Amino acid sequence: MKKSNTMQSDKPLTIGNRILLCAHQFFPFFSAGTEVLTLSTAQALRAQGHEVEIVTAKLDNIESLKRSAYVYKDFTVHQFDIPYIPGKFSSTSIVDEYHNASIYQPFKDLLEQFKPDLVHFFHLKNLTTTALNACFDKKIPTVYTPTDYWINCRSCQLVKPWGAAECTGPSLLAGNCLKHVAINHKRGATKTLLKVTPQLVFSSLILAASTLTNTRLKKLSSPLVDLSKRKEVIKDALSKVDKILPPTFFIENLLLQMGLEKSRIYRLRYGIQPPLIHPKEPETATPATTLPTIGFIGTLTEHKGCHIFMQAIKLLPQVDANFVVYGNKQQYPDYFNKLESIIQEDKRIRFMGTFPHEHIGNILSSLDALVIPSTWRENAPLVLLNALACGTPVIASDVTGITEYLGKDDNVALFEPGNARQLAQRIESRLALVNDPAHNQGQGRMASESLDAYVNVLSGVYAELIKSS
Known part of the structure; x- marks a missing residue:
């Protein structure tokens, strides 16, 4: 397994810095991978003695931008409510997606209020390049971790909606x-x-x-x-960011292809807190059963591919097993309706809702296999890293953002993205092994750096940039 070219620092860590972490959306309204990474990073930085606050945004059907604050897990979260009318399509709305001028002054006011020593962006959608510009004008060091493909794609997935699965970016x-x-x-x-x-x-x-x-x-x-201007505006902003930390080879190459300086880019794998398995609680544990259980954990949206999982199950009418889906049914109602139309009252399939991230060890330990049926390239999904750490067998799409994180001994079966029939075959093969002790869950291993190691690298990066500034 190849090691990433993570940046190491021999300088002592600076304790007590004021760090502002930014994400396009956040708990408790959203709970996908970027939100989990932002929160876990904030908790680890605080444990090292840093003062951390979080900034996020929320699109809403309002007339003008509003700024508010709330507390989540003892962190102050500053939220920008941004005017957005679903279905509205105009030149102004397109520009606002990547350079929303109305965000500049309120974000600058926040910087003047909190006075951060450094600002770390985990996503630029919603806050846009304007938030970066406010940091540049205040001469505050910036770090950016691209958690998906927003830099090249306004929909963030580089997936075409008219047949071809992958997109190379703007033509x-x-x-x-x-x-x-x-x-x-x-x-x-x-x-x-x-x-x-x-x-x-x-x-x-x-x-x-x-x-x-x-x-x-x-x-x-x-x-x-x-x-057509989007790419240049984003490139101009990123060229001023002090350090960009892509988690995969693919995003690193995207950044280099944009023409950004290699010296600003350091590939840094995500770190996770080793999943803990607590005594099972009724609301978090899959109901006791003698049947094998295959599960999906993630956002119920097209590119995460839960519909491929459903199609594969329908190709296995003779299989006696439980199939569980963990995800928010209300977030994308049209997509959930699509899932229901595929299921057609199949009693083997159950939607379990969402769960607190700290229970992910329990959930994964209850599964005989986790299915990750993504139709996009993925970008080191945290659910994969947690499954590998738990020793939970995985059946996953053969895409670059997944395979890069796999080792030769990992219990992972791959299938062609979008191929429900091949996925069904992988599920059948896994179920045939469930009762074989030689193929039961193992002790797992860390597929990436531990969270502490990840944050130690971040702190070293932060310390160098703060000292230089």
């Missing part, structure tokens, strides 16, 4: 990005037509329409220009 003039936006905002026959329209034809129509007046396509020409 010439970002016509493919505009097509993606248009597909997301249209329904019925129009949406179907957009999906089958060749990319070159679509971009040519939009460019031609920019010379006309009073046409529906004319309305798309301005957003096309703003989408």
Whole structure:
């Protein structure tokens, strides 16, 4: 297994620094991987003696930006409520996605209030490059950990919604990005037509329409220009960030392909707190059963691929097993409706809701296998790292953000992304081994650095940047 080129520092750690951690969304409203990483990092930094506060954002149907604060796990969380109208599509809304000017002054006011020694961004969506600019103007050192592909993709996943699974990023003039936006905002026959329209034809129509007046396509020409500017605006902001810490080779290469200085980039694997297994509690434990249990843990949204898991189960009508899904059913109701339409009252499948992250050891220990059926490239998902640490067998999509973190002895079966039939075969094979003691869960191992080691590296980075500033 290859080691990452993590940055080590021999300098003594500076205790008592004021650190501001930023994420695009946060607990208790959201609880995906970025939120877990931000919170666990905050807790480890506090344990080292640093003063830590958190900044997040929340899109809301309001007229003007609002700033508020609340307390979560004894951390002060500053929240920016950002005006957002679902389904609204305009040039202004496109620009606000990556450079929202209205955030600048309130974020600068927060910096003046908290006076951080350093600001660490775990995601730039919602807060946008404007928050970075406020830090630059205040001459505060900045660190950025890209937890997905927002730097190249407004939807963060680099996945095309019209057939091809993977996207390489914006094409010439970002016509493919505009097509993606248009597909997301249209329904019925129009949406179907957009999906089958060749990319070159679509971009040519939009460019031609920019010379006309009073046409529906004319309305798309301005957003096309703003989408085409997105990459340069983001590159300009990232070129001023003091240290960027990508967790995978793929994101490291994306940053280098953007033309960013290699000296600013250090690949740093995520660290996790070793999962603890507590005495089982009724609300966190899977109901006692003699049947094997296969599970999914994650966000119930398209790119996480729970629908592939459901399709695979339906291909196994003869299998007598429990299939459990942990995720928020209300977060994306349209997607959950899609899952229900696949299930069709299959009594073997149960939706268990969400659980506090500290119970993940219990949940994983209750599973005979964890399925990670992602349809995107993934980016070192924390649920994988926890499963490996627990010794829980894993059945996962064969994508770069997963395979990079695997060792030769890990109990992981891979399948082609989106291939429900192949996933069904992997599930059958795993179930055949459940009663074989030689293949039961082992002691697990740390697939990445421990959380303490991860934060020690961060503290070393912080100390160098703060001293230099």
